[in-house]
Structure formats: structure tokens, C-alpha cells
Amino acid sequence: MAATKRVKKRKAKQLNRSVAGNTVLFVIMAFCAVFMALPLVMIVNNSLKPLDEILRYPPKILVENPSLDNFSDLFVLMKTSWVPFSRFILNTFIITGLGTTGHVILASAAAYALAKLEFPGKNVLFQMVVLSLMFSAAVTAIPNYMIVSWLGINDTYAAVILPALASSLGLYLMKQFIEQIPDSLIESCRLDGAGEFRIFWTLIMPNVKPAWLTLAIFQFQALWGNTGSTFIRSEQLKPLQYALGQIVQGGVSRAGAGAAVQFIIAAIPILFFIISQSNIIETMTTSGMKD
């Protein structure tokens, strides 16, 4: 079965493909890939450049004498910070940890209700979520600030975590993914006497692992980039991203450590994506809008 399928695939691949067309498209692609990759290549190389190479004229993209000095400089700088760096790391850990876990659980529970259960108001709720994909956070930024103040959670982790829990992209993707779980599977669970919570937790959740990994990665990316500066004022509650940002702004004397910071900020989300790429792609196959 598998073998015939593969043969079929290869045959299908060659349909309607000309050598000239392949060449043109792949050349365009290679050119664009270089354009896309170059800035990232620069980030990697800059982080490995000794200070004299960073400040050289004319600038060179590739490093000549790679060293890890920038990272050890960064490490020394971290030690001199008056709020210990371990504290910033802990803050980021708490914010991304709670924000990501909470989002996956809340969004999945709501997604299960929207995808598989019948209740009045269901379509309106889903339409609102779809509508909210159509505008960006800038629209709600000012009222959000006031609401956070009214709730009295200004300058706490909650000010960053709570709004993130209800991000709409996660709910949308999860709902589309849960929809393809066969109803018969859920029905047989129900006949066995399982309540909706049991079904959600023991049947749905284990079956949508690619989707919750996707939600987790997207959420992590959003929270990782958050400096928390709008809501968190206390230095000791700020996330790593903020502390690292301070180092980048340190000017020429900190250019080396700054380059190391740039590398770390970019590398971590990319690393997470590499690990979970196949799961994310699987989730996105169900992301389509069916009117």
C-alpha cells in the first residue's frame, strides 16, 4: 500500500513540471532565501565577532576570528545587575509558563464546547472570535490599560498573563482541529457514562496533541517577545526580554554583549519552532475558514 502510494506521488510530482520552469522558480527562491536568511546570518556572526570586528570599517558580514567573548561579557554584565539576572529568568519562566499552560487549557476547553457541543449563543461566540482575528491589539491597547488598572492587577504578573490567556488565534486553531475528531468517538464515551469534562480531559486533549503544542509555541512566541513595560513597573517583576533590551541599548561599550543578547532573543523561539515544526504544520492544515 505504502509503496504504491509513493510511486503515485512521484508520478504526480512530474506532471506539468518543465525543466525551465523549475530552474526559474528555484533561482527566484534561492535569491529570496538569501534575502530572508542574511539578517539572521548577521545576527549569528555578530554575536561571535570580537569587538574590533564589530566596529570595523568597512563592515564584514562574516566573522573572521570567532570567539565566545561576547557571551562571557554578557555573563559578567548579568552579574553586575542590581536585580539578579536569575530573577528576570524566573519572571519570564513564570509568565510564559502560566500564560502558555493556562491558554492551552482554557482555549481547548472553550474550543471543545464550540466544536462539538450544542448550546444557544455558540455561533455568536465563534463569530466574535473570528472577528477579533481581523483587528490587531493596537485597537484595544488603551482600554486594556484602563481595565488592567480597574482590576487592580497593574504591576503584577497577572497584568501580562490574563489578557494573553484569551488570545483568539489559539481558540480558533484549536476549534478547527477538534472538529475533525469523529463524533462517534465522543458519542461512545458519552454512552459509557463520561461527563463532558471527562470527555474533554481524557479523550479530546490527548487526541489534539499537535494542536496544543502549536498553541503553546505561538503563545510562547508572543509572551517571549513581551517586555511587559506597559503594565509592569517594578524592576524585580520584569521579564528577561526587558533586561536584555536594556543591555542592547547600552551603546558601543556594550556592543559585544548586545550582539550576544540579539542572538539569544532570536534563537530561542526559532529553536522551539524547529523542535515542533511537524506538529505545527499538522495543526495548520485544519486552520482554513469555512465561511
Add this chain to the structure above:
Amino acid sequence: METVAVKKKPLSRRLKKGAPAYALAAPYFILFFTFTVLPVAASIVLSFTDFNMMEMPDFVGWKNYMRLLLNDDIFMIAVKNTFVFAVITGPLSYMMCLLFAWIINEFKGKLRALLTLVFYAPSISGNAFLVWSLILSGDRYGYLNGMLIKLGFLYEPVVWMKEEKYVLFFLIIVQLWLSLGTGFLTFIAGLQTVDRTLYEAGAIDGVKNRWQELWYITIPSMRPQLMFGAVMQITQSFAVADISIQLAGNPSVNYAGATVVTHLMDFGSQRYEMGYASAIATILFLTMIGTNRLVQKILRKVGG
């Protein structure tokens, strides 16, 4: 069929039967209402008031909107920039997402994963776009200046982000670099779901080359993903602010990099004219929703 039957039952019965569903959905939707629905409503209401966060809001009718449309020259520049930005980066980034996903789909295994990563990585690498400030730096140490001087195209370094005529152009380039995000992944995934036997059937029915195949088979088969991707790209293309503020400054030279969102942030977080900022937010909201709705309508008709 089943839903029709359910709808005939009295509302109270259906509400009661839906209790577990409400319980499951409640935690998420309480937060969703608090941090998304309520803020939109608040923005619309506040846009008709004068409000500085200290005193109670004063109802002023359409005053904020009149001032925006008739008396705010910078807003007009911002609207023009945002419009140029959206009209160029929206469709272009959308086509790039589709084109690259489509080409990547010809590859297999590790190479395919690597190419996906190369194109997707910029959009997730946090503030990696700051590296563009090294490329576009106005002195000789800037990579672009350095290269152009070495090649003899320039004698003097150009301060790229301080010259009105270049600002928007480079912001567009950087935005395009950043824009292969969720929409792009959706297309990569969507292309995998197209039924391969359709291509064979198409070849028999007279599809002669890859472009016909794309138009008559691939695009219609992945329309749901194309619609979702459009929402992602459109919303993104109207929301540009961060890269403008970081690379061109806020305010930028002669407001060459001002966008509706930078204008909104200027009034919202610098001048505390919340009513006025809310009017900007409301206009932005309506524009984004309107454009998205329109494009959804068009996409439903595209492709064989």
C-alpha cells in the same frame, strides 16, 4: 439535521442542556470579553468623549472625528502612509506566502523543513529586525552604505532612515521580511492537503502546465486556508508601528514613517488624549474589519 431538531426545543431546555458547554467555555470567554470585547466597546464609546484618564469623560459628539478628518494634518499623512503600506505589503506579502509555500511544496524531507524555517524564522525571532538598523545605519559602518561606497555607487554615506524619500521604502522592505508568518505556515500546511489524484485527473482534462494546475486545482482546493491566510496578512499589514518606531523613530523625519498606529500611540501613551486616541482606534478597527470582510468576499470567487 440534528441542529434543526435541537432548535425546536424550548430555549430554557436548550440552556439547561448546554450547561456543561457553558462551564467549559466560560473561563476563556470571561477573559475574552474582559480583554477584547469590552475594550472595543470602550474604544467606540470613548471616541465620542474628551477623556484624559484623570477626570470623568465628557461627551463631545463627533468632535474627535471632525478634528481627525478636518484638522489633523499628521493623521492624514499617517493614513496615507498606512494605506500605501497596506496596499503594498498586504497583497505582496500574501503572494509571497503563497508563492514560497508553493515552491517549497516541491521539495521533500529535511530540505523542505529547512526552507520552511528560513522563510518563517524572521517573523518569530522577536526584535531581530533591529539588525536592520545596522544594515541601514547612516554612517560608513552601515552595511548598505559600506557596500554601496565600496562598489562606487555612493561617495558619501546616506542617512537612510532620516531621508523622507527612503523611509517608507525601507520600512516596507523590513515589513515584507517579517511578514511570512502564520499565513505562510497555513499555506505550507494547506498545500499538503490537496488531493493528489486531482492533479492526475486535471492532467487528463487538459491542464498543461504548473500555472494552470495552480489556478484550476490547487487554489480552489485550498480556499479555506487562503481565506484564513488573508486575514492574517491583512491584519498585520495595517498594524505596522513597531518597526517604524524602532527604525525611523517616533516622530519620524517629517512624519515619513508615521502610521495610524504610531499616531494612536502618540495620543494614547504620550499626550493622554484618550478620547481622541479612541477615535483613531475606532477608525482603525472599522478599516481592518471592512478590508478583511471585502477580501473574504473576493476570495470566495477566485480560482476556477
